[in-house]
Amino acid sequence: MLNRDAVEGTDxxxxxxxxxxxxxxxxxVQERLxxxxxxxxxxxxxxxxxDPRHVGALRLAGNVFLCIDRxxxxxSLADLAPLTDRLRALPLARWERLAGAFHDEAAGEIGIRVDRKGEHRFTYAQVEELALEAVATATGRRTTLEDRPLQLKVDVHNEWCRLLARLxxxxLAVRDYRRCHARSATDPTLAxxxxxxTEPRGDDVFLDPFCGTGSVAIERCLAGAAQRVVAGERNERRIGWARTNAQAAGADVQFACWDAAALPFADRTFSAVAAVPPQSEPSGGRRWRPEELAPLxxxxxxxxxxxxxxxWLMQQGDLLPEVLKRVAPHCPVSTLACNWKGRHWTLYRIEKSF
Known part of the structure; x- marks a missing residue:
């Protein structure tokens, strides 16, 4: 069965x-593609x-796969015959062509990865063995369970099996501009x-008050035109790292050293602010008390x-709402929960109403 969801002329x-x-x-995806x-x-x-390179330009993306079939x-093991048949018709040429838009590493062996969820009477090892043999027969290539530039994912979930060819x-979250990196640096896709x-606009005056190694400010520059992008923090060494990264990205960011509780700007200077305050790991090893966070x-x-x-990005999920009730009780607030490095984080969007 070929891709049942296929649209003519598309992948x-x-x-x-x-x-x-x-x-x-x-x-x-809707906006860019x-x-x-x-x-x-x-x-x-x-x-x-x-052009698949347009897919590779997505700023929020991680890995990109070609969905071969479902x-x-x-x-039971005998019920995997449709999977075997599909693997033996693997579209290797199309896979390699699309992968070539993302990297130019030599193909060589084909790696196989199996994920399985649900109740089945077969094991991981049996699916792996089946996939290794079927793909080797179909392509004439050696196959392995180790990671390779051409990697096939066999995703078994209850009564369905999805075949994904990694491109x-x-x-894509690995940014070439990150020449200087810290363990606490914000994931670029999260930045x-x-x-x-913040709904970027061409006339934005943008502030990152806790810039770290510069990810948020750099991503703002790469998101489109802005009138001005300003970033800083109190650690001069990290500001130096941020400058190096911004230069590598071609990002026009004005960096400065400051205390985020006493910013050197007049009232109502900025149209947008994005902040990741130092907090519990992986961003600095600190837990805030309300009376400490409120001035910031x-x-x-x-x-x-x-x-x-x-x-604002916070790990202490109940802290910022408590602070906002004190300092900005009438400002509209929306939230987005996410998972980063195995921990739960919350993105808070606040619109100033005064």
Whole structure:
């Protein structure tokens, strides 16, 4: 059975993302590629017939897969015959052509990865053995269970099996501009999500008050035109790292050293603020008390214009709402939960109403 969801003249892509960012990624797919995206757990699927390099330009994406097919199977080993048949008709040439838009590493062996969920009377090892043999027969290539530039994912979920050919050797979240890196650095796709939640505009005056190694400010520059992008923090060494990264990205960011509780700007200077305050791991090893966080939030709101947009990323899920009740009780607040490095985080979007 060929791809039952196929649209003539297009390929079906599956693009992964951090859990919780599926909606934002689907919006980015619609905006950049002009096709609708289907949201699933930590991924978005869509049909696209244009240049695959445009898929590689998605700022919120992780890995990119070509969806070869979805095959219905039964619970026993004998019921995997449809999967074997489909693997033996693997479209290797199309896979390699699309993968070539993402990397130029030598193909060589084909890696196989199996994921299985549900009740079945066969094992991981049996599916792996079946896939290794069928793909080797179909392609004349050696197959392995180790990671390779050409990697096939056999995703078994209850009565369905999905075949995904990975197109990316490394996640799109790995940014070439990150020359200087810290363990606490914000994931670039999460930084891009924060920027997207500020609704970037060409006349923006944008502030990142806790810049770290510069990810949020750089992603704002890469998201489109802005009148001015300003970022800083109190650690001069990290500001130096951020400058190096911004230069590598070609991002025009004005960096400065400051205390985020006493920013050197007049009231209502900025149209948008995005902030990741130092907090519990993986971002700095600190837990805030309300009386400590409140002056920082208040200061960011002071320099934000009326109806300006502010996005904060917090791990302490109940802390920022408590602080906002004190310092900005009438500002509209929306939230987005996500998972980063195995921990639960919340993105807060605040619109200044005073």
């Amino acid at each position: 079906r892509y599956v693009v992964t993302c951090l859990y919780g960012l599926e909606g934002l990624l689907a919006d980015e 002009h096709v609708p995206g289907e949201r699933h757990w930590s991924e978005v699927a869509f049909h696209y017939g244009g 095959v219905r199977i039964g619970p 990316t050797v490394r996640s 891009a999500a924060m920027v997207r939640m 939030v208040q200061e960011s709101l002071r320099v934000l214009r009326f109806e300006g947009r502010m996005v």
